[in-house]
Amino acid sequence: MQFLTRLARIIEQLDKLAQKYQDDELKNVVSDLYKQLTLIINLLEKIYSIYTELDIIMKTDLKIEPGLYVDIELPHQQEKLADFLNKVKSQGHDPNRALAYFLGVGAVEIEVKDGELYIRPREQRRR
Numbered sequence: 001m002q003f004l005t006r007l008a009r010i011i012e013q014l015d016k017l018a019q020k021y022q023d024d025e026l027k028n029v030v031s032d033l034y035k036q037l038t039l040i041i042n043l044l045e046k047i048y049s050i051y052t053e054l055d056i057i058m059k060t061d062l063k064i065e066p067g068l069y070v071d072i073e074l075p076h077q078q079e080k081l082a083d084f085l086n087k088v089k090s091q092g093h094d095p096n097r098a099l100a101y102f103l104g105v106g107a108v109e110i111e112v113k114d115g116e117l118y119i120r121p122r123e124q125r126r127r
Contacts, residue, residue: 015027018030054104069101072091075119077120078118080116081116081117
């Protein structure tokens with residue numbers, strides 16, 4: 001958030017310069033920057049609220065505690081979601097709760113590919 005604060009201050013300085021030199025082109029750029037910054041802040045607020053809601057759901061409604069599914073092996077590469085859920089079920093776990101947990105802690109991601117759902121480890125996307 002310090003980054004956003006610094007960015008807002010820089011935009012504010014640009015706005016002052018635009019007013020001081022009565023530069024309409026710079027005023028338009030500053031206006032666009034303010035709009036983009038507002039979009040970023042709104043997006044971050046939505047992400048935070050989703051994360052908070054997921055955390056509440058995991059701890060209350062689903063009663064999922066961290067470490068509950070440590071014995072489940074996560075996919076090392078992309079795997080069909082149905083196959084993964086069947087594997088989890090065969091290990092004696094509730095597949096829905098396990099999937100909610102792994103999604104909630106950010107260990108895996110769901111992807112649609114060729115009309116099928118796949119699960120993959122989170123770090124694979126960063127490469």
